[in-house]
Amino acid sequence: MVFRKGIILLVFFALISCEQFEYSRSEFALGTVCTIALYEQGRSGIYNSIFKRIFEIEQLMSVNIPDSDISRINAAAGINQVQVDNDTFYVIQRALYFAEKSGGAFDPTVGPLVSLWNIGADVKRIPSEDEINNVLPLVNFRYVELDLQTNSVYLTKIGMALDLGAIAKGYAADEAAKILRQTKIKSAKIDLGGDVYMYGKKRDKSPWRIGLQNPVGDRGSIIGVLRTGECTIVTSGVYERYFEIDENRYHHIFSPFNGYPVNNGLLSVTIVSDNSMDSDALSTSVFVLGYEKGLALVKTIPGAEAVFIFDDKSLKITSGLDFILTDNSYQTAATKE
Ligand code: AMP
Ligand code: MG
Numbered sequence: 001m002v003f004r005k006g007i008i009l010l011v012f013f014a015l016i017s018c019e020q021f022e023y024s025r026s027e028f029a030l031g032t033v034c035t036i037a038l039y040e041q042g043r044s045g046i047y048n049s050i051f052k053r054i055f056e057i058e059q060l061m062s063v064n065i066p067d068s069d070i071s072r073i074n075a076a077a078g079i080n081q082v083q084v085d086n087d088t089f090y091v092i093q094r095a096l097y098f099a100e101k102s103g104g105a106f107d108p109t110v111g112p113l114v115s116l117w118n119i120g121a122d123v124k125r126i127p128s129e130d131e132i133n134n135v136l137p138l139v140n141f142r143y144v145e146l147d148l149q150t151n152s153v154y155l156t157k158i159g160m161a162l163d164l165g166a167i168a169k170g171y172a173a174d175e176a177a178k179i180l181r182q183t184k185i186k187s188a189k190i191d192l193g194g195d196v197y198m199y200g201k202k203r204d205k206s207p208w209r210i211g212l213q214n215p216v217g218d219r220g221s222i223i224g225v226l227r228t229g230e231c232t233i234v235t236s237g238v239y240e241r242y243f244e245i246d247e248n249r250y251h252h253i254f255s256p257f258n259g260y261p262v263n264n265g266l267l268s269v270t271i272v273s274d275n276s277m278d279s280d281a282l283s284t285s286v287f288v289l290g291y292e293k294g295l296a297l298v299k300t301i302p303g304a305e306a307v308f309i310f311d312d313k314s315l316k317i318t319s320g321l322d323f324i325l326t327d328n329s330y331q332t333a334a335t336k337e
Contacts, residue, residue: 032193078158098281099141105288107256111161124243132259170280215267223327232276236283237268264290270307
């Protein structure tokens with residue numbers, strides 16, 4: 001009898017140890033490589049649920065999917081309003097909130113500028129003044145009408161187009177973290193391109209260490225390390241997507257005021273906070289606003305911290321962050337608060 005019990009126990013443990021844990025999984029979604037790392041007991045079912053949710057968000061909000069909510073809204077610009085999913089409606093509302101809050105520096109109606117510049121395509125071309133002046137009047141978040149009763153969105157001018165590229169990844173990272181909260185996972189990294197969510201705590205309770213990308217270095221080369229608890233770290237920078245002509249860099253974050261890639265001495269802005277969607281909108285807003293106005297905006301958001309990297313190799317960091325500089329060619333200073 002004891003012998004039989006022993007065998008049953010052995011089979012049981014053998015079955016448990018056979019369970020395959022995945023340390024991380026990557027998929028291409030939302031225009032970037034998304035990597036989820038569940039540091040302990042990463043069961044494939046959890047990865048499946050997270051990626052299912054990320055693809056769902058992409059399906060709703062991508063401008064590159066013809067029947068996405070955003071493509072349908074854009075196709076109906078100046079014609080009629082379009083009813084959308086709750087997720088899409090919520091992200092658009094939040095985008096319009098940050099548009100208002102940033103005085104239009106953040107503007108989800110940049111679609112026509114994004115198409116005109118076509119950054120990241122094979123053909124590199126600087127649009128003419130006339131082309132820019134033709135599309136600029138279409139970039140204005142005040143021309144978006146929301147119908148709260150029916151979840152409908154109307155772009156009031158023909159040719160207008162929404163682009164949620166500056167906020168949707170942040171929403172997806174928050175949704176991924178929400179799924180993790182329903183599991184027993186204790187520590188994980190959700191990395192959606194420039195949007196990183198450090199979830200939970202490491203087993204030894206030591207802080208997370210997150211490298212800050214050198215904006216002019218190779219991918220993966222860092223200038224320093226942030227030490228944090230659970231948080232989201234979102235960066236907007238000149239290195240994500242760009243082309244170069246005559247040593248000038250034309251990148252993917254546009255000034256809605258003049259229609260050109262923002263050129264204000266900033267190479268990147270990183271926001272650290274507890275909400276990835278808001279940080280995503282904020283990092284883009286602050287990048288467009290520039291250092292002084294951007295810092296003033298950061299200070300209005302409770303719990304948000306920022307790192308600014310400038311093209312003269314200087315860095316400014318808000319006081320709530322623990323940062324260790326590792327690249328000595330850069331100079332660090334605290335922001336004046
Ligand atoms: P991010 O990397 O989060 O700063 O987002 C950049 C992306 O947002 C770009 O690739 C565009 O799709 C879009 N975008 C560019 N300029 C703006 C802007 N001023 N406001 C909102 N979205 C923008
Ligand atoms: Mg952003």
